[in-house]
Amino acid sequence: MPELPEVETVVRGLRTPLMGRSFVSMRPVWERTVQTPNPAEFAARIAGQTVQDVTRRAKFIVLVLSEDLLLVHLRMTGRLYVTQAEAQHDADRWLRVVFGLDDGGELRFSDVRKFGRVSLTDRIEAITGPLGPEPLSAEFTPAVLHERLQNRNKPMKPLLLDQTFIAGVGNIYADEALFRAGIHPQRRSASLSHDDIVRLHGSIQAALHDGVQHEGASINWYRKVDGSKGNSQAHFYVYGRDGQPCRHCGHPIEKMRLAQRGTHYCPVCQPAAATIDAG
DNA sequence: CGGACAACCTGGCGGC
DNA sequence: TGCCGCCAGGTTGTCC
Numbered sequence: 001m002p003e004l005p006e007v008e009t010v011v012r013g014l015r016t017p018l019m020g021r022s023f024v025s026m027r028p029v030w031e032r033t034v035q036t037p038n039p040a041e042f043a044a045r046i047a048g049q050t051v052q053d054v055t056r057r058a059k060f061i062v063l064v065l066s067e068d069l070l071l072v073h074l075r076m077t078g079r080l081y082v083t084q085a086e087a088q089h090d091a092d093r094w095l096r097v098v099f100g101l102d103d104g105g106e107l108r109f110s111d112v113r114k115f116g117r118v119s120l121t122d123r124i125e126a127i128t129g130p131l132g133p134e135p136l137s138a139e140f141t142p143a144v145l146h147e148r149l150q151n152r153n154k155p156m157k158p159l160l161l162d163q164t165f166i167a168g169v170g171n172i173y174a175d176e177a178l179f180r181a182g183i184h185p186q187r188r189s190a191s192l193s194h195d196d197i198v199r200l201h202g203s204i205q206a207a208l209h210d211g212v213q214h215e216g217a218s219i220n221w222y223r224k225v226d227g228s229k230g231n232s233q234a235h236f237y238v239y240g241r242d243g244q245p246c247r248h249c250g251h252p253i254e255k256m257r258l259a260q261r262g263t264h265y266c267p268v269c270q271p272a273a274a275t276i277d278a279g
Numbered sequence: 280c281g282g283a284c285a286a287c288c289t290g291g292c293g294g295c
Numbered sequence: 296t297g298c299c300g301c302c303a304g305g306t307t308g309t310c311c
Contacts, residue, residue, distance in 0.1 A: 113288045
């Protein structure tokens with residue numbers, strides 16, 4: 001499911017049920033979902049720790065506990081939800097990890113494809129590795145984007161997917177940001193003009209902001225914490241719209257394979273070479 | 280360093 | 296209906 005807007009929506013949904021709660025247990029249903037430490041140590045260590053904040057870094061959900069950080073990465077199909085003690089819950093076919101809470105409720109991690117991971121650590125970089133700037137933070141300015149583009153010359157689409165370049169952008173919002181900026185996915189980063197960079201900066205922020213505003217994209221597996229769907233997919237310009245008319249010029253949106261990822265774009269609004277804008 | 284590709288997994292969908 | 300191949304929001308490791 002998860003790119004920045006989806007993860008951010010989950011984080012916001014977890015705050016109310018989890019803030020101030022303490023964990024009493026951790027039970028793996030599918031052991032490989034528990035990345036680090038090993039399940040026995042994880043369970044012993046999380047018991048008694050209280051949730052002091054629920055936040056996000058890149059695509060990681062970060063629960064700030066009394067002594068450690070509980071990190072959850074949803075990868076493709078992970079989902080988090082909270083059940084109350086007295087609530088009747090249907091059997092979850094894809095349940096991977098159950099966290100017991102001090103009010104008798106449970107935080108549950110469910111994941112169809114088993115790619116998602118949970119970790120307990122006191123040093124976030126040990127799990128996340130190096131990450132680029134948060135694109136919706138004040139520190140991410142056009143100048144910062146410009147600076148990070150120095151001495152690089154990759155096609156823009158795979159560059160935007162590189163989490164060490166910018167944190168949190170995934171396949172959907174990379175396509176959406178490039179469309180909004182009028183930049184072809186294969187454009188080399190070194191060919192971008194100053195205006196291109198300023199426009200791209202605004203487009204990345206706008207695409208992600210709209211995604212958060214619409215509470216994420218429920219194309220397939222993604223659900224909010226309460227189980228309902230996000231609505232971001234209804235507002236896409238290009239993602240999943242191949243064959244349909246471009247919302248700006250009417251030309252059919254095309255789909256290509258780029259760096260092994262499905263890539264959607266408008267060949268008219270995103271010309272392959274730098275344009276000479278008569279405008 | 281960059282690019283291609285396989286792995287990790289399961290499910291949905293289109294084609295025959 | 297059934298079977299088959301392909302595709303999927305992510306990331307990591309290997310090989311050239």
